[in-house]
Amino acid sequence: MSPCPAHHLRLTREDIRQIQLERLQSTLHRVRRRVAFYKQRFQETGFNPDQFESLDDMVKLPFTTEQDLSDAYPYDMFCIPLRDVVRIHTTTGRGNSPIVIGNSERDLTNRAKLLARVYTSIGLTSEDVFQITLRYGLGTGAFSFHDAAREIGASTIPTSVGHTDKQLKIMRDFGTSCLIATPGYARILLEAMESRGMTPSMLRLKAILLTGEPWSTNLAADLEQGFQAPVYDIYGLSAVCGPGIAAQCQEKTGLHLQEDMVYAEIIDPQSGKPVAPGQWGELVLTTLVEEAVPVIRYRTGDRARLLTSPCACGSTFRLLDHVPGRIDDVLIVKGINIAPEMIERVLTDVLGTAVSWKAEVTGEGPTQQLVLRIGITEPLFFDQMKRQRAMVDRLRHAFAQWIGVTPRILLVEPQSVNNG
Ligand SMILES: [Zn+2]
Structure with a gap:
């Protein structure tokens, strides 16, 4: 089940589809057997892995969301016993808990080989x-x-x-x-x-x-x-095989999807239906070889599109365009994804009450900053400057600790904040 080495260049599209189909069948059976979440989800939607016979059947599968992975905290998405897990990482998501990513020894090898292939290609x-x-x-x-x-x-x-x-x-x-x-x-x-x-x-x-x-x-x-x-664009996310699942080659036409490791779809985020070839939508990924935490039709929240023309380098792996950002309201600062729910949670924890606020990312590079405007209400902020300063310091500290980003905090009139 390890990724094909560099000879993926010689794979035909038919070969790739066959590899994907076989790996999907195996993954779907494994998750139904060992992950209660998927077993239940398949039952609810009437999906039967035994009848999965063609990649066209992918659209019948339910989606997995960040919230689902967060709700499974810590180990409910694990598809192998903990004794076979050799590394545990976490990443932030939209839910109350972090997303936990476990890796088996083979997962680590596969992830390393996947990115090594990218290194070699450039x-x-x-x-x-x-x-x-x-x-x-x-x-x-x-x-x-x-x-x-x-x-x-x-x-x-x-x-x-x-x-x-x-x-x-x-x-x-x-x-x-x-x-x-x-x-x-x-x-x-x-x-x-x-x-x-x-x-x-x-x-x-x-x-x-x-x-x-x-x-x-x-x-x-x-x-x-x-x-x-030269600068190369390396796309990836922790929950799905890590960095390198799509990456530029020396031609830089687009980012080659590592299609023997992940199955990629672009969907309309509203309807959940696949978009027409070449159209923008939300990137949805299914892992094909992950052992510890396989994910099925994971909604990445990233805005993406597939390019329709082949790459001059000769690789038959399809090309993803440069990912320009999110389809949702998640902010990205210094490589850290920050969902509004996370900001809300830190504010409520520290202040003990709900406040109106608005967050934005300003600048690029060294000047990049998360700016947080918080509406001042009477019970919260007294007019003494000293108490306001202490409050701001506590908030900055809490954001640094829980989210990993220290925001610039501005206390403003509640009317000037339109985010509830
Ligand atoms: Zn190429």
């Missing part, structure tokens, strides 16, 4: 030195890039986030050839490099891999110009 080898500036924490991102670099025998420097001066020094002194960063942080590094009088000729960068948040094509051009190295 010319990275065991000679390369990877600098991973993503957070090594509960999320999967940094670990996936790390494991995949090891898979191809490259050197990895796990610098994690922040300490920009140190990052630059390491980049120069250690001869980093592949930089892995969120778009925002890549820009911070570029600006820091330029302000310190460093030039790209002092570095040995040959690829910059961006992940974790949407970004503009202007940013990619600025980074390519500033670092004198």
